Each structure stands twice: as structure tokens, then as C-alpha cells.
Amino acid sequence: MADWEKSRHGLTTPRDAKQIKGLGLKVSAPEIPAELAANSVGCAECHLANPEQHADSFEHNGYRVHTVVTPTDCAGCHSQEVDQYRLNLMSAAYGNLMNNAVYRDLMKSINGDQKLVKGRLETTDADDLTRADSCLSCHGTKVEMTGLGNRETEFGAMMLPQFTGWPNNGVGRENPDGSKGSCAACHTRHQFSMELARKPDTCGQCHSGPDVPAYKVYKASKHGNQYASLNGDWNFQTVPWVVGRDFNTPTCAVCHVSLITSTEGSVIARRSHQMTDRLPWRIFGLIYSHPQPKEPDTSRLKNAAGLPLPTDFNGGLAATGLIDTGEQDRRRATMQNVCLGCHSRNWVDGHWSRFERAIATADAMTHTATEVMQQIWSHKLAKGPAQQASPFDEAVEKTWIEQWLFFGNSVRYSAAMMGADYGVFDNGRWYQSKNLLELKSWLDLHQRRK
Ligand code: HEC
Ligand code: HEC
Ligand code: HEC
Ligand code: HEC
Ligand code: HEC
Ligand code: HEC
Ligand code: HEC
Structure with a gap:
């Protein structure tokens, strides 16, 4: 009231x-x-x-x-x-x-009830309250x-x-x-209020976990650091929001949502409650990064194996349902225009080539880990898709999940939004390399035992 x-x-x-x-x-x-x-x-x-x-x-x-x-x-x-x-x-x-069905299965492996039944762990689906x-x-x-x-x-x-x-x-x-x-x-x-939506903590409520670390990355970035120190002097009420006058470094809203103009009054970016119209890539690995889906309903996507996923386990893209390179170029230009409100072209291009390289290298590390996982399944050391079993519910499978869900994502988000620590020692490349070694040692050890 x-x-x-x-x-x-x-x-x-x-x-x-x-x-x-x-x-x-x-x-x-x-x-x-x-x-x-x-x-x-x-x-x-x-x-x-x-x-x-x-x-x-x-x-x-x-x-x-x-x-x-x-x-x-x-x-x-x-x-x-x-x-x-x-x-x-x-x-x-x-x-x-x-x-x-694939995400339901992933969900069950995370929040389902686990019980020991005759010496084996069995998992039942979580209830609605859980x-x-x-x-x-x-x-x-x-x-x-x-x-x-x-x-x-x-x-x-x-x-x-x-x-x-x-x-x-x-x-x-x-x-x-x-x-x-x-x-x-x-x-x-x-x-x-507008003010609340324009401040990063609002987004941080959901965009923080090791799987989706945008907020943590932002807080560790130059942009986030300036926001934390200087936002007391900013104006969060004005519409349109004027770069340089009302704020001097971007919050999540500036890059992803807001209508922003220059001090001369020209429009740098239009407001978007769609938000994906500024994103060429989906950097959240499912299990690889990929061009953004065309429609918000992703449950209708199909990969080469017929599963409702945007990519297959080898990195191939779903044949339909993802935006084409022309649309990616338009969206890249829209996002880069926001950057150009404060930075020079060279600065933005330099950053962008590092970012797109990080997308490629993190995907390559997921690919290597998935090759090892596929050998583990084919040697029947774990039960996978070929046995009609869940690819998510065994200990070694959880190691593989962390490769793309935590470490691959952390490297990509850190490159996109400039929080270097999350690209290296904090859930980044250190863990990517260590995790892959562990997966491979697990395979070697169990093959020898067999
Ligand atoms: C701009 C739209 C809007 C106005 C104006 C508005 N409400 Fe609400 N109200 C909401 C929304 C949105 C919720 C959140 C409920 C939900 O989950 O959808 C809510 C929730 C509530 C709840 C349930 C929340 C609880 O804690 O139990 C009550 C009671 C309520 N409003 C009373 C009022 C009263 C009284 C007024 C006038 C003084 C008012 N609302 C004015 C949109 C509005
Ligand atoms: C703290 C908030 C939060 C919780 C809890 C959460 N998620 Fe998410 N989830 C997100 C966010 C944020 C994204 C979008 C990430 C992005 O695109 O950067 C997301 C995206 C996803 C996607 C991609 C869906 C698609 O096709 O677009 C899947 C799958 C997913 N989450 C699974 C899960 C599962 C399974 C659970 C529970 C075990 C879960 N999430 C719990 C915040 C959450
Ligand atoms: C009967 C018309 C009406 C309805 C219904 C309505 N709004 Fe508003 N809304 C307004 C008006 C009027 C303003 C003030 C505009 C101004 O200040 O120029 C406003 C302002 C806002 C603002 C900007 C606030 C700010 O701090 O500047 C937000 C955000 C907003 N509304 C969200 C909502 C949401 C969410 C709902 C539904 C839960 C809603 N409104 C329902 C008329 C409405
Ligand atoms: C209540 C939780 C919640 C809040 C608050 C929230 N998000 Fe999200 N966001 C999600 C979830 C969940 C998804 C994933 C939806 C899916 O994949 O189906 C998502 C997806 C997104 C996407 C789409 C990613 C893609 O690849 O297409 C963007 C962009 C986004 N959020 C930005 C923001 C911003 C900016 C804010 C703050 C202004 C914010 N979100 C606040 C939960 C939240
Ligand atoms: C994921 C976060 C998020 C969600 C969900 C969201 N908004 Fe917003 N909204 C924002 C942000 C950020 C701004 C500030 C935009 C700006 O600075 O130009 C905003 C601004 C607004 C404004 C002010 C626009 C103006 O002309 O000044 C209105 C009205 C509004 N939102 C309505 C809605 C309604 C209605 C919904 C539900 C359909 C909604 N928003 C859902 C983040 C969100
Ligand atoms: C300096 C501008 C900038 C700021 C500030 C920023 N982002 Fe981003 N964000 C980007 C760029 C660039 C990308 C990558 C573009 C792409 O994926 O195509 C991105 C990607 C994302 C994605 C998409 C993830 C996916 O699955 O593809 C989400 C969600 C997101 N940011 C949320 C946030 C949140 C939440 C904040 C604040 C805590 C934030 N961003 C701050 C520029 C920014
Ligand atoms: C509202 C102005 C503003 C916008 C918009 C903006 N930046 Fe920045 N950015 C700054 C300021 C201020 C700094 C800190 C001063 C500096 O390093 O030059 C900074 C710093 C940086 C840095 C240096 C980071 C470091 O660790 O030293 C990079 C890279 C960067 N921005 C890239 C981008 C990209 C890419 C975008 C668009 C997605 C963007 N910025 C959007 C104002 C902005």
C-alpha cells in the first residue's frame, strides 16, 4: 500500500x-x-x-x-x-x-528424490512443491x-x-x-519502478549461478565496478536515458533493454522488452553455443538425433528454428551500437573478436569432453543414450555436465561481459582443462580394470 x-x-x-x-x-x-x-x-x-x-x-x-x-x-x-x-x-x-523431455530428465537428475534401494541409488521425480x-x-x-x-x-x-x-x-x-x-x-x-529494473541486482536474482553467471561476471567487470562506485550520482528516473548525463557505464538494462540517447538527443538504442533482438548468439551451452532460436518456445527445436535440442552432441546445429547469419549480423550491429555510444570502433571490434574466439574455444573443449563421454558410453562403462538411459544420472556424467553447463558457460559469459576471473581460475579455463583430464583418467582407469 x-x-x-x-x-x-x-x-x-x-x-x-x-x-x-x-x-x-x-x-x-x-x-x-x-x-x-x-x-x-x-x-x-x-x-x-x-x-x-x-x-x-x-x-x-x-x-x-x-x-x-x-x-x-x-x-x-x-x-x-x-x-x-x-x-x-x-x-x-x-x-x-x-x-x-531432455530438460525434464536433467531436472530429475538434479532435484529428484534419491533413495538407496537394495544397494542401488534410485531417483524419483520431484513433486510440485519441490x-x-x-x-x-x-x-x-x-x-x-x-x-x-x-x-x-x-x-x-x-x-x-x-x-x-x-x-x-x-x-x-x-x-x-x-x-x-x-x-x-x-x-x-x-x-x-523503472529504477529497480535498470539496476543490475534485479537481474542478479536469477542470473547468478555457476550455470548462468552474468551477474557475477558483471560485478567483477570494469563496468560493474564503476557502477558500484558511482551509481549514487546517476539518475535512474529519466526517460529517455541519456548516456554521459544520467549514467556513464552500462548496467544490464543499458546493454540489453533500455532506450538510450546521446546528449544531443539522437537515439543510440530503442527500448526492447524482447531483449533477444540484441543477441546474435545463445552463449548458454545446450550443450554448445549456437545462433539464437527464432521463437521463444525452444521445446519445438529438433537436433540431428531427433532430440528437442538446438545442437547435437557433436556440435551440429538443428536444421531449422535458429536465426540465420543475416539476422545475426543485424543483432550484432544493434548491440555494438550500444557499445559505440561510449567506445571507439577499434575498441569494440577488438573486444568482439576475443569474445567470438572464446565461444569457439569453449565449444571445442566441450566437444573433446563429449568425445571422451561417448567412449565411456560405447565401452558400456556408463549407460547412455544408446541404452535408452539418461545421459545425466551417473557420477561420471555429472563431471561431463559440469564441462559445458558450468565451465564452458563461465568462459563464454566472462568473455562477453568482461569479468576475466570467471574466464580463468573461477569456474573458467582452469576447471575446463582439469575436468577434461579427470574425465579422460576415469575412462583410462575403468578400461584397464575391465
Ligand atoms: C499496476 C498494477 C497494480 C496495482 C495498481 C495494484 N496492484 Fe496489487 N498486485 C499487482 C501485482 C502484479 C501483484 C503480484 C501478484 C502476482 O503474483 O501476480 C499484486 C499483488 C497484490 C496482492 C497479493 C499479494 C500478497 O502479498 O498477498 C494484494 C493483496 C494486492 N495486490 C492488493 C492491492 C491493493 C490494495 C492495491 C491498491 C492500493 C493494489 N494491489 C494495486 C498489481 C497491482
Ligand atoms: C536462480 C534462477 C534459476 C534457477 C533456480 C534455475 N534456472 Fe534454469 N535458467 C536460469 C536463467 C537465468 C537461464 C537463462 C540463461 C541464459 O540464457 O543466460 C536459464 C536457462 C535454462 C535452460 C535453457 C532453456 C532453453 O531452452 O532456453 C535450461 C534447460 C535450464 N535453465 C534448466 C534448469 C533446471 C533443470 C533447473 C532446476 C534444476 C533450473 N534451470 C533452475 C535461471 C534459473
Ligand atoms: C490504467 C493504466 C495502467 C495500467 C493497467 C498499468 N499501468 Fe503502468 N503506468 C501507467 C501510468 C499512467 C504510468 C506513469 C507514466 C508516467 O509517469 O509518465 C505508468 C508507469 C509504469 C512504469 C514506469 C514507472 C517509473 O518508475 O517510471 C512501469 C515500469 C509500469 N507502469 C509497469 C506496469 C505494470 C508491470 C503493469 C501491470 C502489472 C502496469 N504498469 C499497469 C498506467 C498503467
Ligand atoms: C525471476 C528470474 C529472472 C529475472 C529477475 C531476470 N531473468 Fe532473465 N532469464 C530468466 C530465465 C529463467 C531465462 C531463461 C529462459 C529460457 O531459456 O527459457 C532468462 C533469459 C534471459 C535472456 C535471454 C537469453 C537468451 O540467450 O536469449 C536475457 C537477455 C535475460 N534473461 C536478461 C535479463 C535481464 C537484463 C534482467 C534484468 C533486467 C533479467 N533477465 C531478469 C530469469 C530471470
Ligand atoms: C526481465 C526484466 C523485465 C521484465 C520481466 C519486464 N520489464 Fe519492463 N522494463 C525493464 C527495464 C530494464 C526497463 C527500463 C527500460 C529503459 O531504461 O528504457 C523497463 C521499463 C518498462 C516500462 C517503462 C517504459 C517507458 O516508456 O518508460 C514499462 C511501462 C514496462 N517496463 C512495462 C513492463 C510490462 C508491462 C512487463 C510485463 C509484460 C514488463 N515491463 C516486464 C525490465 C523488465
Ligand atoms: C557492456 C554491455 C553488457 C552488460 C553491462 C551486460 N551484458 Fe549481458 N551480454 C552482453 C553481450 C555482448 C552478450 C553476448 C551477446 C550474444 O550472446 O550474442 C551478453 C549476453 C548475455 C546473456 C545471454 C546469454 C545467452 O544464453 O546467450 C544474458 C542472459 C545476459 N547477457 C544477461 C546480463 C545480465 C543479467 C547483466 C547484468 C548483471 C548483463 N548481461 C550485463 C553485453 C552486456
Ligand atoms: C555508458 C557507456 C558505456 C557503454 C554503453 C559500454 N561501455 Fe565499456 N566501458 C565504459 C567505461 C566508462 C569503461 C571504463 C574506462 C575504460 O576502461 O576505458 C569501460 C570499459 C570497457 C572495457 C575495458 C575492460 C577492462 O577490463 O579494462 C571493455 C573491453 C569494454 N568497456 C567493452 C564494452 C563493450 C563491448 C560494450 C558493448 C557491449 C561496452 N563496453 C559498452 C563505458 C561504456
Whole structure:
């Protein structure tokens, strides 16, 4: 309540906001319904919107109210952001895990229950609560209403809806009205602030682990270091965001999302809630890096072995579904234009050739490790795809997983976002080389024993 009172929503009416012309306009919907335009954006504007689409609406003082506010509810005033977010990989993050048999298998090997049965470890799938507490806390849950329950509130006892998969603000949450995503992942309720979304800690909530170390890399970079020391003097409220005047080094948002202009007012980058339109590569190894997928739903990709993956175990790309080199060139130019807002062409090209070399070398190290793993499977020292068994559930397979999921990714993210330590001794090349030696020694030792 106090957060809402201080927010732009609590202080502004859509009609006043619509008066702003040019780049500073924040309500992108071409027409705001008359009944919403004249008042500040209050509880009703969000919690009463689109009742017919909300399976979770309930009667409250004669109104049909819902608790779970979705992108469709924001779209009444912010249609452009909602349309773009639909094209963002993040909006599909629930289905990308749950509808992909290979990732489900990986998930089970990580968060499933392990029990000793007659001297053997057996794993059963995690239950919904465990999944919501692990993978789906970031990727998003499926929120479903199970019925109404009596609850004590400050207004007395009330019948309120009960949900499974809630609370959750994962990026790809599947909502009771059929929409995907939670805008509150970055615009935490009830402030819905720009400032929060522009600061790197917001992204760091999910982009930190050894598998996805963007935040750690950023913090260790020159950019992150300058942000940490200087951001007290920056202005996080202005739209458009002016390079040199409002900030002097990039946050995650500057490179990936924001509308930024020069002090002369020319546009350096347009705002993008799609975000992938600035990325030529997917550097997250699945199991190799690859051109970005064309569509946010990755569960429909097929590799040469018929598995729902963008690459096969030998590094070949899925025949369809990934962007072509022309599109990669356009996206590379968009991202590089952001850099050119502050750096010279030579600086940017020099950095970029190192980055693309790191993509290639980290993939090559994954390839060598996978060749060793394939020998382990073919010598029947572990059970793999040829035996219709999981490639993820044995100890030696976990060593191989770390090669691409932790160390390969760390090298690539560190090269992309300049946190050198994560490319070398902290989960980087040191571990890449050591891990490969261990995998090969394991093979040699077990072959000798056989
Ligand atoms: C992954 C993080 C993230 C998510 C999720 C997200 N946003 Fe944003 N949003 C941002 C960032 C970062 C900015 C600041 C952009 C800038 O500086 O130009 C922003 C800015 C905005 C703005 C201000 C635009 C303006 O004209 O000033 C609106 C409105 C907005 N977002 C709406 C939404 C809606 C609606 C959703 C859900 C569909 C959403 N956002 C989901 C990160 C996010
Ligand atoms: C701009 C849209 C918006 C406005 C305005 C808004 N809310 Fe919300 N509210 C949300 C979102 C988003 C959530 C997060 C729920 C979810 O997970 O979808 C939420 C959650 C809630 C919850 C459940 C959270 C909990 O901790 O149990 C309550 C209660 C609530 N809002 C009350 C209010 C009240 C009262 C007002 C007016 C003072 C208000 N909201 C104004 C969007 C809004
Ligand atoms: C009834 C219209 C309406 C709805 C619905 C609405 N907003 Fe807004 N939003 C506004 C207005 C008006 C502003 C203030 C614009 C300004 O300051 O120029 C605003 C501003 C914002 C900003 C920028 C805040 C800042 O710090 O500058 C964000 C982010 C945002 N809204 C996100 C959301 C999200 C997320 C939802 C859905 C949960 C939502 N809005 C629903 C009308 C709406
Ligand atoms: C702390 C947040 C977080 C948790 C918890 C999490 N992930 Fe992720 N996951 C991410 C992020 C962030 C990305 C995107 C990384 C990138 O592109 O840089 C991602 C991407 C993925 C992808 C790629 C999907 C695709 O096709 O695009 C897979 C697979 C994946 N995660 C599996 C898992 C599994 C399995 C679990 C649980 C065992 C899990 N994740 C838990 C944050 C998380
Ligand atoms: C609540 C968790 C969460 C937050 C907060 C979050 N992300 Fe993500 N992000 C994810 C997950 C999960 C994925 C992977 C989706 C998939 O692969 O299906 C992802 C994917 C992405 C991708 C796409 C990567 C690709 O290769 O296409 C980008 C870019 C991204 N996030 C940037 C950001 C930025 C910038 C912020 C902060 C403004 C942010 N994210 C905040 C969870 C989050
Ligand atoms: C100086 C600009 C810059 C900053 C700051 C920055 N990034 Fe990046 N980011 C990049 C570049 C360049 C790439 C690689 C481009 C590509 O993959 O095609 C990238 C790649 C990514 C990816 C894609 C990973 C994938 O799977 O392909 C994610 C996610 C991401 N960054 C998140 C973040 C987060 C979170 C932050 C802040 C903690 C951040 N970035 C800060 C420039 C930046
Ligand atoms: C808002 C301005 C700004 C943007 C945008 C920006 N940088 Fe920087 N960058 C800086 C500043 C300031 C420094 C620190 C001073 C220096 O080293 O020249 C820096 C430093 C660097 C360094 C030196 C790192 C080191 O360890 O010494 C590299 C490399 C770099 N930037 C690359 C990039 C790339 C690539 C992009 C785009 C993806 C980018 N920058 C975007 C401002 C920016």
C-alpha cells in the first residue's frame, strides 16, 4: 500500500501521462479505455481488469476481483511492452523446461528424490512443491486456482481463492488467464519502478549461478565496478536515458533493454522488452553455443538425433528454428551500437573478436569432453543414450555436465561481459582443462580394470 502510494501509478493518471509526447511517453497503448484514463492507476485498474479472462476472479463487495495480475492486465496501458515481452525467451521459460523431455530428465537428475534401494541409488521425480521451490522459482510456475478458502483478513473473514504454484514471480509463469510471464519479476509490486529494473541486482536474482553467471561476471567487470562506485550520482528516473548525463557505464538494462540517447538527443538504442533482438548468439551451452532460436518456445527445436535440442552432441546445429547469419549480423550491429555510444570502433571490434574466439574455444573443449563421454558410453562403462538411459544420472556424467553447463558457460559469459576471473581460475579455463583430464583418467582407469 505504502509502495503503491509512492509509485508513478499512485501519482499519475493515464490521461496526464498521454500528454507526454516523443520518447518520454510511458503508456504505449494507442487508446486507453475512457473509464481508466481519468484516475490514477489504483487497485481496481489492475485487480479488476479483464474479469472474463480470469479463471481466478472472485466476488468482493459486488466486484469481480483477482489476485494474480498478469501481462494482459498491464496491456490496457502498456501494450507495446507486453507485445515485445511475448517474443522474449523469458516469457516461455516454464514450457521450455516442462515440455522438453531432455530438460525434464536433467531436472530429475538434479532435484529428484534419491533413495538407496537394495544397494542401488534410485531417483524419483520431484513433486510440485519441490519444483516450485527450485527450477520454477526463476523459470516460473503454472498458477492454477484450486477453489475458495476462508481466510482472516484486515477486513474480517473472507472467501479467497487458493492457488497451486503461487506465490511466484518467475519470468515465464503461466497465468490463470492463459497469458505468460510476470512483469513483477523485474518491476516488483507495488512500486513497478523503472529504477529497480535498470539496476543490475534485479537481474542478479536469477542470473547468478555457476550455470548462468552474468551477474557475477558483471560485478567483477570494469563496468560493474564503476557502477558500484558511482551509481549514487546517476539518475535512474529519466526517460529517455541519456548516456554521459544520467549514467556513464552500462548496467544490464543499458546493454540489453533500455532506450538510450546521446546528449544531443539522437537515439543510440530503442527500448526492447524482447531483449533477444540484441543477441546474435545463445552463449548458454545446450550443450554448445549456437545462433539464437527464432521463437521463444525452444521445446519445438529438433537436433540431428531427433532430440528437442538446438545442437547435437557433436556440435551440429538443428536444421531449422535458429536465426540465420543475416539476422545475426543485424543483432550484432544493434548491440555494438550500444557499445559505440561510449567506445571507439577499434575498441569494440577488438573486444568482439576475443569474445567470438572464446565461444569457439569453449565449444571445442566441450566437444573433446563429449568425445571422451561417448567412449565411456560405447565401452558400456556408463549407460547412455544408446541404452535408452539418461545421459545425466551417473557420477561420471555429472563431471561431463559440469564441462559445458558450468565451465564452458563461465568462459563464454566472462568473455562477453568482461569479468576475466570467471574466464580463468573461477569456474573458467582452469576447471575446463582439469575436468577434461579427470574425465579422460576415469575412462583410462575403468578400461584397464575391465
Ligand atoms: C526481465 C526484466 C523485465 C521484465 C520481466 C519486464 N520489464 Fe519492463 N522494463 C525493464 C527495464 C530494464 C526497463 C527500463 C527500460 C529503459 O531504461 O528504457 C523497463 C521499463 C518498462 C516500462 C517503462 C517504459 C517507458 O516508456 O518508460 C514499462 C511501462 C514496462 N517496463 C512495462 C513492463 C510490462 C508491462 C512487463 C510485463 C509484460 C514488463 N515491463 C516486464 C525490465 C523488465
Ligand atoms: C499496476 C498494477 C497494480 C496495482 C495498481 C495494484 N496492484 Fe496489487 N498486485 C499487482 C501485482 C502484479 C501483484 C503480484 C501478484 C502476482 O503474483 O501476480 C499484486 C499483488 C497484490 C496482492 C497479493 C499479494 C500478497 O502479498 O498477498 C494484494 C493483496 C494486492 N495486490 C492488493 C492491492 C491493493 C490494495 C492495491 C491498491 C492500493 C493494489 N494491489 C494495486 C498489481 C497491482
Ligand atoms: C490504467 C493504466 C495502467 C495500467 C493497467 C498499468 N499501468 Fe503502468 N503506468 C501507467 C501510468 C499512467 C504510468 C506513469 C507514466 C508516467 O509517469 O509518465 C505508468 C508507469 C509504469 C512504469 C514506469 C514507472 C517509473 O518508475 O517510471 C512501469 C515500469 C509500469 N507502469 C509497469 C506496469 C505494470 C508491470 C503493469 C501491470 C502489472 C502496469 N504498469 C499497469 C498506467 C498503467
Ligand atoms: C536462480 C534462477 C534459476 C534457477 C533456480 C534455475 N534456472 Fe534454469 N535458467 C536460469 C536463467 C537465468 C537461464 C537463462 C540463461 C541464459 O540464457 O543466460 C536459464 C536457462 C535454462 C535452460 C535453457 C532453456 C532453453 O531452452 O532456453 C535450461 C534447460 C535450464 N535453465 C534448466 C534448469 C533446471 C533443470 C533447473 C532446476 C534444476 C533450473 N534451470 C533452475 C535461471 C534459473
Ligand atoms: C525471476 C528470474 C529472472 C529475472 C529477475 C531476470 N531473468 Fe532473465 N532469464 C530468466 C530465465 C529463467 C531465462 C531463461 C529462459 C529460457 O531459456 O527459457 C532468462 C533469459 C534471459 C535472456 C535471454 C537469453 C537468451 O540467450 O536469449 C536475457 C537477455 C535475460 N534473461 C536478461 C535479463 C535481464 C537484463 C534482467 C534484468 C533486467 C533479467 N533477465 C531478469 C530469469 C530471470
Ligand atoms: C557492456 C554491455 C553488457 C552488460 C553491462 C551486460 N551484458 Fe549481458 N551480454 C552482453 C553481450 C555482448 C552478450 C553476448 C551477446 C550474444 O550472446 O550474442 C551478453 C549476453 C548475455 C546473456 C545471454 C546469454 C545467452 O544464453 O546467450 C544474458 C542472459 C545476459 N547477457 C544477461 C546480463 C545480465 C543479467 C547483466 C547484468 C548483471 C548483463 N548481461 C550485463 C553485453 C552486456
Ligand atoms: C555508458 C557507456 C558505456 C557503454 C554503453 C559500454 N561501455 Fe565499456 N566501458 C565504459 C567505461 C566508462 C569503461 C571504463 C574506462 C575504460 O576502461 O576505458 C569501460 C570499459 C570497457 C572495457 C575495458 C575492460 C577492462 O577490463 O579494462 C571493455 C573491453 C569494454 N568497456 C567493452 C564494452 C563493450 C563491448 C560494450 C558493448 C557491449 C561496452 N563496453 C559498452 C563505458 C561504456
